[in-house]
Amino acid sequence: MESTSLLKRHGLRSTPVRRLLLEIMDATEHAVSHADLEQKVGGEADRVTLYRALNTFEEHGIIHKVLDREGVARFALCMDNCSTHTHVDEHLHFQCTVCSNVYCLPVEHYPRVAMPTGFNLSRLSLVAEGVCKRCN
C-alpha cells in the first residue's frame, strides 16, 4: 500500500484512519479543511482522531497546514521531502474567492523582501486571493 509505506518512512504506524486520510488528501488537488475531511471520512473516525492524526502528520513532515482567510486550517500533502519539523514549502497559497478552495501553487522566483532594522526575518509566506482555474 502506498499510504502504508509513506507512514513507515516517517516512522509512523499504519492505521485505517491514517491511510484513509492520506488517500483522501492524495486524491484532492486542493488543501482540505477539517470539516471536509470529517464529512468525507463519515463515521469512520472520531473528530478528535482526525485532529490528532493531522497534527502527527504535520509534525512528521507529511502534510502542511495553511490558514485560510477565515483562520480555518486546511491541510495538504507536502510535495518536497519535508522531515520532522523541517518543512520546505516555498510555494504560494491561493484561496479562490468563489469556491473558497485553497491551492498550493509553485512560484518560479520566490520573492525576498528587505526588513526594517531590528526585525529579523526567518520565514516569508505568500497568501494570494483570486479566482481559481475551475471557477474561471
Place this chain on the structure above:
Amino acid sequence: MESTSLLKRHGLRSTPVRRLLLEIMDATEHAVSHADLEQKVGGEADRVTLYRALNTFEEHGIIHKVLDREGVARFALCMDNCSTHTHVDEHLHFQCTVCSNVYCLPVEHYPRVAMPTGFNLSRLSLVAEGVCKRCN
C-alpha cells in the same frame, strides 16, 4: 477629540466605547487581538460590543484585520486612506516568534508573482515570521 473626528469622517457615531478602542489602537504600535482589547478595556464594554465595533471599523476602512499564525484576528489602524470596503494595505505583516506581536511593516518594493494559467490573482498578502526589534 481626535477619535471623534475620525469617526465622523467615516460617517460613524462617536461613542465612548469606539473612542476608547481607537485610542488604545492609536497608542499601540503593533496590532492588537480581541483578547488584548478586552483586557485593556476592562469592564467598560461587553465583549460583543467590541466585536461589533471592530467589524464596523473594518467595514469603514478605519482599521484592518490580520490573522496571526494561530488564526486569531488582530487589528491595527489603517495608515493610508482606506475607504469603505476599499482597503489599500500593501504592507507586510510580521509576527514575532518570541512575543507573538504582529507588526505592520512597510515594504519598499512590493513583490509581484506570476500565476499559473487559469488562476486569476486579485490580492497578494505577505506574512512574515521572525524576531521583532524589541525581542532582539
Place this chain on the structure above:
DNA sequence: TTGCAAATGCAATAGTGTTGCATTGTTTAT
C-alpha cells in the same frame, strides 16, 4: 428637546480545536 435610528448589554449559540482517560489496535521481540 424630542424622536428615531443606531449602538450596547445580555443570553444563547455555533464552530474550531484541545485534553484526560479508558479501551482498542499495531508492532516488536520472543
Place this chain on the structure above:
DNA sequence: ATAAACAATGCAACACTATTGCATTTGCAA
C-alpha cells in the same frame, strides 16, 4: 504465532473565538 509494550482511538468534557436575537440605552438631527 503469541504475548508484552506502547501507540492510536473513542468518548466526554472543556476552552476559546466569534456570531445572532432581542430588549434597552444612547447619539444626533430636526
